[in-house]
Amino acid sequence: MDVGLVQQLATDEMICMAARVSTIGRNALDRDEEKDQGLISFLLRDRHGSPFEHGSFTFRISAPIFVVREFMRHRAGMSYNEESGRYRELEPVFYVPAGERPLVQVGKAGQYDFKPGTFEQWFVASESTRTAYATAWESYQNMLAAGVAREVARSVLPVGIFSTFYVTCNPRSLMHFLSLRTKSDDAKYKSFPQVEIQMVADQMEEHFKRLMPTTHEAFVKHGRVAP
Template identity: 55%
Template sequence: MTDSPRFRSDMTVELVKHSAADTDVLWAARVSTAGEQSLEELEKDPQRSKGLINYLMRDRHGSPFEHNSMTFFVSAPLFVFREFHRHRVGWSYNEESGRYRELEPVFYVPDASRKLVQQGRPGKYEFVEGSEKQLEVVQEQMTESYRQSYAAYQEMLGAGVAREVARATLPVGLYSSMYATCNARSLMHFLGLRTQHELARVPSFPQREIEMVAELMEAEWAKLMPLTHQAFNANGRVAP
C-alpha cells in the first residue's frame, strides 16, 4: 500500500440491517396476558399503544425491548472502540483485523470544534475551548506522529515482518471499522452512558468522540422505533 496518511475528525455510522419496530415491544409485552394472540399487535398501529410502551419504560420492565435487532457499521479511531467494547451485555462485535489485512493510513485529528482543555479534578471536571495555538500544536504533533508511525509500519512490512507484529507501532488514533449488533435495551444503556442530554436523569460525561458515534446511532434508532425513543427521553434516558 503506497497511500499517504489521511486525516479525519468525523465518525461514521451506517445502519446496515435491522429488525426493529415499536410493534416488537408490544407483542413481546402482551404475550404475558394474551398468549399467541399477542401476535395480532404486528398488524395494529403502535400509536394506539404508546401508553403501554411508556409504562414499560417508566416501571423498568425491560425484556420486551430486547426482541429486536440492529446492526451498525461503525468507522472510528481505535480508542473509541476500546471504550465501546466495555459494553458487552446485548452487544456483538466483529472488527477489522490488523493480523489479516494491511491497515489503511487513516488517522484522527480533532478539528476546531473539539474542546481541548480539561479543568477541575477527576469526577468533577469540564472541558473548555482551547486556544488557536493549542489546536495548532495538537494538529501538528498528531500528524507528524502518525506519519512516522505509519512509515515504520510500512518499513517493517517491506522487510517481510508479519502484519500482526508490524501493527504494534500504530497509534490508537488509527481508524478501524466494525459491525456492532444490539437490541433497543442494550442501545439505551449505551446511550445513557455515552451521551450528555438535558433530559437525562443521571448525568454522564462521555469522551466526545464516542458521543459522536452514539449520537449517530441514536438518530438511526429513533427513526425505527419513534415511540420507544420518545418514552426513553420522557423517562430520564435510563434503560429499562
C-alpha cells in the same frame, strides 16, 4: 466518524407483542396504536426491560481505535467483529481533533469538564498528532517492506488510526449505550462521554429514533434511563 445501519429487525410493535404475551398469550398479535404508546411508556417508566430485548440493530462503524476500545466496554447484549491488523494491511486514516473540539480539562477526575483551547493549543495538538502519525506510518511501512509479519508491524501504530467494526445489539442494550455515551439535558442521570464516542452515539440514536419512534419518545420522556 462513519456509522451505517447494515440491517435491523426492531419495531415498536414487536416490543408490544413481547410484553402482551405474558397476559394474553397468542392474542398478543392484536394491535391498538394508542394502547401501544401507553404500554411502551409504562414499560420504560417502570423499567420492565425484557420486551425491549426482542429486536436487533447491526451497525458498521469506522472510528479511531480509542473509540472502538471504549465501545467494547459495553458487553451486555452487544456483539462485535472488528477488522484485524493481523490479516490485512491497515489504511493510513488517522483522527486529528477539529478546531472546535474542547481541549482543556478543568477540574479533577470524576468531576472535570472540558473547555475550548486557544489557537496555539489546537495548533500544537494538531501538528503533534500529524507528526506522530507520519512517523508511525513510516515505521509500519518499513517493517512490512522488510517482510515483517503484519501482526508484529502493527504494534507501532497509534490508537488514533481508524478501524472498522460491526456491532449488533438489541433495543434495550442500545438504550443503555445511549444513556451513557450521549450528553442530554433530558437525562435523569447526567453522563460525560468523550466527544468522539458521542459523535458515533448521536448517529446511532438517529437510526433508533427513525425506526422506533414510540420507544425513543418514551426513552427521552422518562429521563433516558434504559429499562
